Amino acid sequence: MHPTSRRALVCTALALAGLPLGALAQDYPARAITIVVPFSAGGGVDTMARLLADRLRVSLKQSVVVDNKPGASGMLGAGAVAKAPPDGYTLLLGSAGETAINPLIYKEKMQYVPARDLAPITAVTRVPNVLVTHPNFPAKSVAELVAHAQKNPGKLTYATSGVGNPQHLNGELLQMLTGIKMQHVPYKGAANQLVDVAAGNVDITFVSLAGATPFIKGGRVKALAVTSARRAGFAPEIPAIAEFAPAAAYDLDNWFGLFAPAKTPPAVLDKLHAAVTAALREPELIKRLREQGGEPMPLSPAAFRQFMQTETAKYARIVEAAHIVNE
Incomplete structure (x- = not known):
């Protein structure tokens, strides 16, 4: 590459680095998006993520890849997303365990706080x-x-x-x-x-x-x-x-939702929310999700956050009554 061209690229990168994330969000997505699955390939969460990624590749006109990061009851992958740059290019398809139940059991051993470090985009599906x-x-x-x-x-x-x-x-x-x-x-x-x-x-x-x-x-x-x-x-x-x-009061499903790192620009979250909820209305995706035992559950970010709070309160009562602790 010619030295002048190289300097121009460096200057452009530095200029972009100085822009607020909100300005960069206008061109989102400009490169591949990664959906982190905090469990091994082939499981329920992994299958849901790959079904969703297929739809987002089309609607966002960008590559969407699934990255499996299993370990520590889902906390390894979730923690990686919590610490990722808040630019919308690293997302988490998380389940109730690592986003709502684990904080009740692992407490101070957690390397992230879901309510503080993850921004809810939407619930994806509920799976009894x-x-x-x-x-x-x-x-x-x-x-x-x-x-x-x-x-x-x-x-x-x-x-x-x-x-x-x-x-x-x-x-x-x-x-x-x-x-x-x-x-x-x-x-x-x-x-x-x-x-x-x-x-x-x-x-x-x-x-x-x-x-x-x-x-x-x-x-x-x-x-x-x-x-x-x-x-x-x-x-x-x-x-x-x-x-x-x-x-008669029995009601306890698993559920999956899409999250971004906290402080991701609202414009990016809005674009992701619109793309995912539109996908969840597609008959073919609904059919495929039901084949996996799930029912689509698109929610606004605020409604998803409220849902998580309600579910966490239910889990807390069970964890306390059963004396479930991390050993």
């Missing part, structure tokens, strides 16, 4: 878990499951993919509302917990419907109920736990 058992388990409904647990206090085992995540809280909430006692068996990932339930090594598990569907269709496990307040529109044949009268 499903309660499944081995086909030969002596219960065909939540009522029968509770009755069995009452006759065998402390003997029933329930598997989840880790301590303090929505699945764990699913089991604790069922115990709180019905008075039963179960043993928690945490795993590292849904695949192993489903395999062990199918083998009869663990009595029940709470897991995403997308993960459980191959096992259900193959007759390896049976579905007793979903964890949402009402039956899911994509699986109306599966009752809700809340249909069992003593657990």
Whole structure:
């Protein structure tokens, strides 16, 4: 490159660096956007992120890549986004765990504060878990499951993919509302917990419907109920736990939302919000999300923040009552 051209590029870069972020937002996006997924490839969050990225590439006319940063119960990836430049080029597709539940459990061990360090763009989807058992388990409904647990206090085992995540809280909430006692068996990932339930090594598990569907269709496990307040529109044949009268207040789903680093320019957040919510109204994306066990849940940033506060208060009651702590 000619020295004069090189100097011109350097001067241009320096000039841009001196501009306020609000001015730079007018040309957003001018380069590739990265959506960080704080979990391994192939899981529910990863699938949602890739479906969303496909739509945003078209609407924003820019490359959108998915970067998996698993570790520390989702906090590694979420923390990386919290510390990224607030320019709209590094986003987080986060779940309830690393944005609402983990602060209740890890507290001062957290390397970021979601409410302070992440700017909510919109909720993306709400995903109920499903309660499944081995086909030969002596219960065909939540009522029968509770009755069995009452006759065998402390003997029933329930598997989840880790301590303090929505699945764990699913089991604790069922115990709180019905008075039963179960043993928690945490795993590292849904695949192993489903395999062990199918083998009869663990009595029940709470897991995403997308993960459980191959096992259900193959007759390896049976579905007793979903964890949402009402039956899911994509699986109306599966009752809700809340249909069992003593657990009428049961309502605990997982959910995913898109976040940017705090102090990202409002114009950038507005453009991202418009693009994502428009995508969530597309029939094809709605269909694909429902195939993954989710229902689209576009919200304004303010409504999403309020939703998170309400959900966090619900989680806090469960965490406190169950004495869930980071060990």
